[in-house]
Each structure stands twice: as structure tokens, then as C-alpha cells.
Amino acid sequence: MTHFDVFGLPPRYTLDAADLEKRHRALALEWHPDRAAPSDARAHRVAVERTTALNDAYRVLKDPIRRAFYLLALAGVDLDHAGGGPRDLPIEMLEEVLELREALAEAKTAKDFPRARELAARVEAERTGALAAAVLCLELVETSPANPVAVKKASHQLSRVRYFTRFLEEADALEEEAL
Amino acid sequence: MAAGGLMQIHDPQKPRGFAVGIDLGTTHSLVAAVIEGKPRCLPADVGGSVLLPSVVHYQAAGGVVVGKNAQALAADFPGDTLKSVKRFMGKGPDDPETKRLGAYRFVGGKPVVRFDVAGGQPVTPVEVSGEILRTLKRRAEGHFMAKVEQAVITVPAYFDDAQRQATKDAGRLAGLEVLRLLNEPTAAALAYGLDKGSQGLFAVYDLGGGTFDVSILKLVEGVFEVKSTGGDTALGGDDFDRVLAEKFLAAMKLEAPTPSQVVQVLAVARAAKERLSVADRVEVGLDDHRQVVTRAELEEWIRPLVQKTGPACRRALKDAGLKPSDLDGVVLVGGSTRVPAVRRFVAELFGREPLADIDPDQVVALGAAIQADLLTNSARADEVLLLDVLPLSLGLETMGGVVERLIPRNSTVPTAAAQLFTTFQDGQNAMDVHVVQGERELVADCRSLARFRLSGIPALSAGMGRVEVRFQVDADGILAVSAKELSTGVSQEITVKPSHGLTDAEIEQMLLDSIEHAEEDVRARFLREQQVEAGRVLADARKQLAQNGDLFEPGERAPFEAALAELEALVRTATDFQVLETALRALDAQSRPFVERVMNRAIADAVSGHSVEEY
Structure with a gap:
């Protein structure tokens, strides 16, 4: 059972966030352990299991980035698990990431917070672009499943998204230091 | 109880058991229950106050005093009178928290904080909290004249697993079934x-x-969905008191105050802070030291x-993916939100005047009572989730x-995650797992929750042994771990006990110790209950x-009056x-x-247009 099945949705990237939230609420009302009779241990256990699956599916699907990673995993490339990343990442992508990280490390040492913020804004924009590119490829896979080129391109772009996300987390930590 | 007697007139629907909501606070604690559909805080301390100082x-003789009476003893017995013990829940003795301004004597050598107090054994924060919970339980039982065995206990949303476990253990020690830990x-x-x-x-x-x-919460059609949460488990009004107290101590040129002096100065600081919420200036007196503090000064110091x-x-x-302008309201909770500087800060931060129409001291306990009612009263179960x-x-x-993050913060609970481990040596039959909680990248910067060893892995060549470890977080936010060796299907349940928590054996021993005294406690309590009942x-x-x-038959009245007189004497x-x-x-x-005759008359009167309420 996929996360999409839990909600009775087709496995597509595009979804209506308000509708997903509504479905989550309706299913939680139906399945939540608080709704099970307190004395019925079996019903309670089933309720915990179902609600856990529901919440896990919700966590993944409601987040535009996690949802993309999940669709890629459904297409056969699991970037979330150790060793699952593509080994053939184009060298310019790696260079881009290395340069950005060095720049951030410099800003950190110099306590140059405006510079860090500027870098974060740039990376945020890059990440949005990479995600959009990945989504385009994933949508191609949705319509024609046997499309190894699209899957590979999506995995490259999502690898960038992952690096950018780590970068932004670091920049965030720095931002908190500044506060 | 026999049907149709006096007691039935008095209380036609004698309640069977009550589930209460408890706010186990740092400075004071409250107990509340839903009565006739409305949540209400119950008298929790001597004099009928709903606030029980924590x-x-x-x-020295072995007794325990809780609440206002204990507070009164703090200046004379600073080391034996424990306050703000919530700050120590789930913490280790090496935690910075245990080294702050305070008058306690600690016992070293164990992973759990232990206070050295009068009257025998050192006590842990869990036991101290257990005493507070036990007091609240008894007060509620006294109020209802019935047993109270189930409770919803509130915890700061930001409490980690160890702190939640400790709170649950305290409930267990007090003889309460903890229905839910509620944020x-x-x-x-x-x-x-x-x-x-x-x-x-x-x-x-809060x-x-x-x-x-x-x-940040979203309320839609009876579903209260927490979108995100954050905070600091070591920041509160006590810190305002401390800042003020340090200023006083400096002005008094007291470099090495005695524990009694510390307690006294802290109490004066607290009173001054509370006064300054309504007054512009306040004069404090400490022995022969006089000092005027203005609200502006206090605000400067606590900024x-x-x-x-x-x-x-x-x-x-x-x-939560929101801007301040997306909010429909901001709610203030906690006594420290009475400080005007705090209110101004909140108003500025969220761009709106906050709501504070429910007493900020009571609002958490009232909410806990509602949840306790929802969880136990099947008629209400459909209203709210x-x-x-x-x-x-x-x-x-x-x-x-x-750190490899498995479940990100702000995931809706219950939730779970699984992680696959592979062996890295030939014939490896065990591996160590270290679970941490926190947002930082390095293990050293996060809270260590538990370390355990997965053993019994069949001897295979490196990389062939695969163990799936599953983390399940329940609706209380408490973690359980199970592991399964995939090639053989052998599974193992692991009880995750926080590194700074109490072991099950320790909890059992504490329960046994408390049961030794419980027998006499129960008899004394039942006696008090029967005395109140007889009075009614x-x-x-x-x-x-x-x-x-006039409804007495001839010869009935005298024996009845005699029986009443006898009961009255017995009560004393x-x-x-x-x-x-x-x-x-x-x-x-x-x-x-x-x-029966009284009832018949009441019914006859009611039928002829009078109300039973007149009786």
C-alpha cells in the first residue's frame, strides 16, 4: 500500500493541499486510537497502526519536497536511504555545491550574517528551480512509466535539492546564532 | 448502598469514578474535572485555593508536606524543601540545570538527579512530582467523595522523551493511570x-x-491539529525572579549567601516582580537592606x-508555513504572561493583541479536564479529536x-520510522544503537535518549546480516523500539529507557515503598470521607x-432523633x-x-405545580 493509496489518491505529484488536509482529518477522526474503546486492546493496537500509517503518509505527501522524493522512490530510485544516491552525478553539480558550502563556511567564520543570508536566498531560488525541474521529469514518468532517462534526470535534480536543503539547514542554524 | 435512603435524596446520581485533568506545573499545580458538562478547577490546597504550590x-520524622504549608517551611529548611522540581525531570546530575542558583543538596554517583533531604532516603524528581500528584489526587477524591484513578497530565509541548517518561512514572507512583500526556x-x-x-x-x-x-494550532470542526511547536524547557518566570534576586544580592554585597538567604531573596524577588505587573515601582526590604525597583528597571533586566x-x-x-498575519488569534498561557513587558513583546511579535480571557493559571488544567472527559465519557467521544x-x-x-534524522519534528503522532542496519564485520552478532533527540547535526549537541545493543544476530559474512529497527512514537510522544533480523525473521522488543530515567526496578521499589504507607493512608482518607459524608x-x-x-408515624420520631444524635457523636x-x-x-x-413518604409528598407537590427544587 503506497502513501497515495492511504488517501485514495492517484500517485501524482500535483495534489490539492487543502483536499489532502481534509482527507487526513476525516481519516484521523475515523481511525484515531482515542476513538477506540479503551478496554479493547486489539482495537486499540489496530487504531495505532492505521493512524501511524496515515500520519506517515500525510507527512510525506503534504511536503512538496518529500512528495517528490517519494514519487522517485516509487519509480525505483530511493534517495532517502543510505547508498541509494546516484553515483554518476554530473561533476558541475558537485562543484556548484562545494563552492556554495565553502562560501557559507567563510561567512560563518567571519560572522558575516548578511553574506550568509544572501547565499541562503540564492540557494533557496536554486532549490525551487531544481525541484521544478525534477517535478517536470516525474510528471513525464507518470504519463509514460518506462522512461529511464526522465527517472535519472529527476534523481539528479532531487540530489541537488537535497544538497541545497542541507545547505539551507546550516544557514538556518547560523541565522539562529545571529538572533 | 441501600436504595431509597437518605443518601439517595442527597445525591441521586452518586458518581462512580472520576477522571481528572492535572496541570503539573513548575511553580504550582492544579487539578480540574468536568462537572455537569463544564470544566472546573477543584480546591487543591489548604484554604480552598485551586493553586497548589509545587x-x-x-x-526529619519522615513525613511529607506539600503546597502552601511546605512553602512556609522553605526559608527555615531550604535543603529539605524542593521547589520547581519539574526543571529536573528527566535530567542528569551533570546537566547545567542542576547547577543553577538553588539551595539543594545533591547526591552523586547515579545517572538520575537525587536530592538529599531530611527523613531518610534521597529522593528523585519523579518521586517529588509523585508527591504533588498524590496530593492533587487526594484533594480531588475529597471533593468527589469517590476514588480518582485516571488522569490526563499536561507536559510542556517541548518536553523530550526522557521528560515525558519521568512525568508518566510520577503519575504511576501516585497511583494514577495516566490516560494521556497532553501538551x-x-x-x-x-x-x-x-x-x-x-x-x-x-x-x-505559554x-x-x-x-x-x-x-501553532488549527481548529476545524472539532479537530485540534497541532501544526508546529517549539520552545525552551529551561526558561520561565523563575528566571525573572533569579535575575532580580541576583541584583538584590549584589546590592546587598552578599557574595556567599546562605541557602536560607537565597530562598528568602528569591521569595522577595518573586513578590516584587508580581507587584510590578500592576505597580510602577516597589520598595523591597531584606533585613536592613532597602531598595526601590521600578518597572522600567525590571523590564530592562529581563529583556x-x-x-x-x-x-x-x-x-x-x-x-507551519505561516506568517503572523495568517493567524486568527494568539492565546496567552502561564502566570508569567501577566508581566506587561511579556504581553507587549507578544503583541509586537504577532502583530495583534493576545487573548487572555481565561485565567492563564487555570487554562491548562481546564483543557486537561476536558480531554480526560473526552477520553472516558463515551457520550462525548465524537465531539473533539x-x-x-x-x-x-x-x-x-x-x-x-x-545524527541521521529518522522522524522530523512536528510530525503528527502516533508515528513511526524504520531504519535498516547492515553488519560490517564477518560473523558480527551484535550492534550498538544510540537514539538521540534534537535538531542539531552532531550527536554531542543533541539529547541522548537511549543506548542499546542489538544482540543475537546470526553469524553471517559482512553486509549480509540485516537488522531493521523500528521506532514507534505513541500519542503521548513516547518512543518504543523494536528490531527484527531480516534474514532469519528473529525479532526483539527493546524497552527504551532514557539514559537519565529510572529503571523499571527502581520504579517498582518506589511503588512498594509507597504501598507500605498506603494502607494507613487509605484508612485515614476513608475516615475523612465518611466524616464529610456523615456531616452532609x-x-x-x-x-x-x-x-x-409531620410525616412521622407515632413512635418513629424519637428513635430517629436518637440515631441522629448518636451519629453526630460518632463523627467526632x-x-x-x-x-x-x-x-x-x-x-x-x-x-x-x-x-419514602417525603418523596411521595414531593412528587405529589410537583404534579400539582410545585417544583421539587423547593425541597
């Missing part, structure tokens, strides 16, 4: 939501005595502390002391006697609750024919 005093801001929203039928997005800003929490709440609020908004979140990310230590029955009987005395002299109980039963049986 202060526990240990006497304080969620409880507050529940109290507000049900009162006002609100819909929309709310921020709950600054208590020792903890700060902020949560860094108040501002410390800002980043958590901004982060919570960001995690709470969807809470995990406050801090859960992760595992990987190579190089780096007597008052009621006198009233019936005056109003319906009986030392055993069973004696009183027997007397009450006898009176009940004896009065039955009279009571």
Missing part, C-alpha cells in the same frame, strides 16, 4: 476552543514558571530573557558522531425533619471509617419509610 517539604498549549487551546467554538489558526504562547512553549522567546515563535510559524505532534526530531548516531447526611436529615416532621469520636459507615447504613435503613 513545593514538597521532607520532614500544555494544546490543553489551553482545547479550553479556549470549546468555550468559544472557535475555528481558525491560533498561536499559543510562559510558565520554568518552561516556555509556543504552538534578554523575554527576547529569548522570539526565535522559537518565528521558527514555529515557519515550520486532538492531533498532536512530536516536538523534537528523533534520530540515530551514525559514523563520526553525526446529618444536615440533610435535620432539614427534612424541620420541613416534613470514631477513629475507624468502618464504624461510621455502619452507622450511616443503619440510619439509612431506619429512615427509609419516612424518606
Whole structure:
């Protein structure tokens, strides 16, 4: 059972966030352990299991980035698990990431917070672009499943998204230091 | 109890058992219950106050005093009178928290904080909290004249797994079945939501005595969904007191104050802070030292502390994907939100005047009572559902002391995650797992929750042994771990006990110790209950006697009055609750024919247009 099945949705990237939230609420009302009779241990256990699956599916699907990673995993490339990343990442992508990280490390040492913020804004924009590119490829896979080129391109772009996300987390930590 | 007797007139629907809501606070604790559909705080301390100071005093003779009476003993016995013990829940003795300004004597050598107090054994924060909970349980039982065995206990949303475990253990020690650990801001929203039928997005800003929490909640059609939460488990009004106390000590040129002086100065600081919420200036007197403090000065001194709440609020908004203008309201919780500087800060931060129409001291307990009622009262189960979140990310230590995040913070609970481990040596039959909680990248910067060893892995060549470890977080936000060896299907349940928690054996021993005293405690309590019950029955009987005395058959009245006089004497002299109980039963049986006539008359009157209420 996929996360999409839990909600009775087709496995597509595009979804209506308000509708997903509504479905989550309706299913939680139906399945939540608080709704099970307190004395019925079996019903309670089933309720915990179902609600856990529901919440896990919700966590993944409601987040535009996690949802993309999940669709890629459904297409056969699991970037979330150790060793699952593509080994053939184009060298310019790696260079881009290395340069950005060095720049951030410099800003950190110099306590140059405006510079860090500027870098974060740039990376945020890059990440949005990479995600959009990945989504385009994933949508191609949705319509024609046997499309190894699209899957590979999506995995490259999502690898960038992952690096950018780590970068932004670091920049965030720095931002908190500044506060 | 026999049907149709006096007691039935008095209380036609004698309640069977009650589930209460408990706010186990840093500075004070409250107990509340839903009575006739409305949540209400119950008298919790001597004098009928609903606030029970979270202060526990240990006497040399072995007794324990809780609340206001314990507070009064703090100056004379600073080391034996424990306050703000919530700050130590789930903490280790090496934690910075245990080294702050305070008068306690610690016992070293164990992973759990132990206070050295009068009257025997050192005590842990769990036991001290257990005493507070036990007191609240008894007060509630005294109020209802019935057993109270189930409770919803609130915890700061930001409490980690160890702190939650410790709170649950304290409930167990007090003889309470903990129905749910409820996050304080969620409880507050529940109290507000049900009162006002609100819909929309709310921020709950909760600054208590020792903890700060902020949560963003969405209320839609009876579902309270926590979107994000953040805070600081070591920031609160106590810190305001400390800042002020340090200023006083400096002005008094007291470099090495005695524990008694520290306690005294802290109490004066607290009183001054509270006065300055309404007054512009206050003069304090400490022995022969006089000092005037203005509100402006206090605000200047506490500004860094108040501002410390800002980043958590901004982060919570960001995690929920919201701007301040998206909110429909901001709710204030916790006594420290009475400080005007705090209110101004909140108003500025969220761009709106916060709501504070429910007493900020009571709102959490009221919400907990509502949740207790929802969980136990099947008639109400369909009204409301709470969807809470995990406050801090859960992760595992990987190579190089780096954290691999498994469940991100603000995931709706219950939730789970699985991680696959492979063996890296030929024939390896065990591996170590280290579970941490927190947002930082390095293990050293996160909270260590548990370390355990997975053993019994079949000897295989490197990389062939594969173990799946599954983390399940329940609706209380508490973690359980199970592991399964995939090639053989052998599975193992692991009880995750926090590194700074108590072992099950320790809890068992504490329970045994408390049961030793429990027998006499119960008898004393039942006696008090029967005394109160007899008092009510007597008052009621006198009233019936005056109003319906004409309904006695000849020869009935004198023995009835004699029985009342006898019961009245027994209330004063009986030392055993069973004696009183027997007397009450006898009176009940004896009065039955009279009571039936009273009831018949009441019914006849009601039919002819009078109301039963007139009786």
C-alpha cells in the first residue's frame, strides 16, 4: 500500500493541499486510537497502526519536497536511504555545491550574517528551480512509466535539492546564532 | 448502598469514578474535572485555593508536606524543601540545570538527579512530582467523595522523551493511570476552543514558571491539529525572579549567601516582580537592606530573557508555513504572561493583541479536564479529536558522531520510522544503537535518549546480516523500539529507557515503598470521607425533619432523633471509617419509610405545580 493509496489518491505529484488536509482529518477522526474503546486492546493496537500509517503518509505527501522524493522512490530510485544516491552525478553539480558550502563556511567564520543570508536566498531560488525541474521529469514518468532517462534526470535534480536543503539547514542554524 | 435512603435524596446520581485533568506545573499545580458538562478547577490546597504550590517539604520524622504549608517551611529548611522540581525531570546530575542558583543538596554517583533531604532516603524528581500528584489526587477524591484513578497530565509541548517518561512514572507512583500526556498549549487551546467554538489558526504562547512553549494550532470542526511547536524547557518566570534576586544580592554585597538567604531573596524577588505587573515601582526590604525597583528597571533586566522567546515563535510559524498575519488569534498561557513587558513583546511579535480571557493559571488544567472527559465519557467521544505532534526530531548516531534524522519534528503522532542496519564485520552478532533527540547535526549537541545493543544476530559474512529497527512514537510522544533480523525473521522488543530515567526496578521499589504507607493512608482518607459524608447526611436529615416532621408515624420520631444524635457523636469520636459507615447504613435503613413518604409528598407537590427544587 503506497502513501497515495492511504488517501485514495492517484500517485501524482500535483495534489490539492487543502483536499489532502481534509482527507487526513476525516481519516484521523475515523481511525484515531482515542476513538477506540479503551478496554479493547486489539482495537486499540489496530487504531495505532492505521493512524501511524496515515500520519506517515500525510507527512510525506503534504511536503512538496518529500512528495517528490517519494514519487522517485516509487519509480525505483530511493534517495532517502543510505547508498541509494546516484553515483554518476554530473561533476558541475558537485562543484556548484562545494563552492556554495565553502562560501557559507567563510561567512560563518567571519560572522558575516548578511553574506550568509544572501547565499541562503540564492540557494533557496536554486532549490525551487531544481525541484521544478525534477517535478517536470516525474510528471513525464507518470504519463509514460518506462522512461529511464526522465527517472535519472529527476534523481539528479532531487540530489541537488537535497544538497541545497542541507545547505539551507546550516544557514538556518547560523541565522539562529545571529538572533 | 441501600436504595431509597437518605443518601439517595442527597445525591441521586452518586458518581462512580472520576477522571481528572492535572496541570503539573513548575511553580504550582492544579487539578480540574468536568462537572455537569463544564470544566472546573477543584480546591487543591489548604484554604480552598485551586493553586497548589509545587513545593514538597521532607520532614526529619519522615513525613511529607506539600503546597502552601511546605512553602512556609522553605526559608527555615531550604535543603529539605524542593521547589520547581519539574526543571529536573528527566535530567542528569551533570546537566547545567542542576547547577543553577538553588539551595539543594545533591547526591552523586547515579545517572538520575537525587536530592538529599531530611527523613531518610534521597529522593528523585519523579518521586517529588509523585508527591504533588498524590496530593492533587487526594484533594480531588475529597471533593468527589469517590476514588480518582485516571488522569490526563499536561507536559510542556517541548518536553523530550526522557521528560515525558519521568512525568508518566510520577503519575504511576501516585497511583494514577495516566490516560494521556497532553501538551500544555494544546490543553489551553482545547479550553479556549470549546468555550468559544472557535475555528481558525491560533498561536499559543505559554510562559510558565520554568518552561516556555509556543504552538501553532488549527481548529476545524472539532479537530485540534497541532501544526508546529517549539520552545525552551529551561526558561520561565523563575528566571525573572533569579535575575532580580541576583541584583538584590549584589546590592546587598552578599557574595556567599546562605541557602536560607537565597530562598528568602528569591521569595522577595518573586513578590516584587508580581507587584510590578500592576505597580510602577516597589520598595523591597531584606533585613536592613532597602531598595526601590521600578518597572522600567525590571523590564530592562529581563529583556534578554523575554527576547529569548522570539526565535522559537518565528521558527514555529515557519515550520507551519505561516506568517503572523495568517493567524486568527494568539492565546496567552502561564502566570508569567501577566508581566506587561511579556504581553507587549507578544503583541509586537504577532502583530495583534493576545487573548487572555481565561485565567492563564487555570487554562491548562481546564483543557486537561476536558480531554480526560473526552477520553472516558463515551457520550462525548465524537465531539473533539486532538492531533498532536512530536516536538523534537528523533534520530540515530551514525559514523563520526553525526545524527541521521529518522522522524522530523512536528510530525503528527502516533508515528513511526524504520531504519535498516547492515553488519560490517564477518560473523558480527551484535550492534550498538544510540537514539538521540534534537535538531542539531552532531550527536554531542543533541539529547541522548537511549543506548542499546542489538544482540543475537546470526553469524553471517559482512553486509549480509540485516537488522531493521523500528521506532514507534505513541500519542503521548513516547518512543518504543523494536528490531527484527531480516534474514532469519528473529525479532526483539527493546524497552527504551532514557539514559537519565529510572529503571523499571527502581520504579517498582518506589511503588512498594509507597504501598507500605498506603494502607494507613487509605484508612485515614476513608475516615475523612465518611466524616464529610456523615456531616452532609446529618444536615440533610435535620432539614427534612424541620420541613416534613409531620410525616412521622407515632413512635418513629424519637428513635430517629436518637440515631441522629448518636451519629453526630460518632463523627467526632470514631477513629475507624468502618464504624461510621455502619452507622450511616443503619440510619439509612431506619429512615427509609419516612424518606419514602417525603418523596411521595414531593412528587405529589410537583404534579400539582410545585417544583421539587423547593425541597
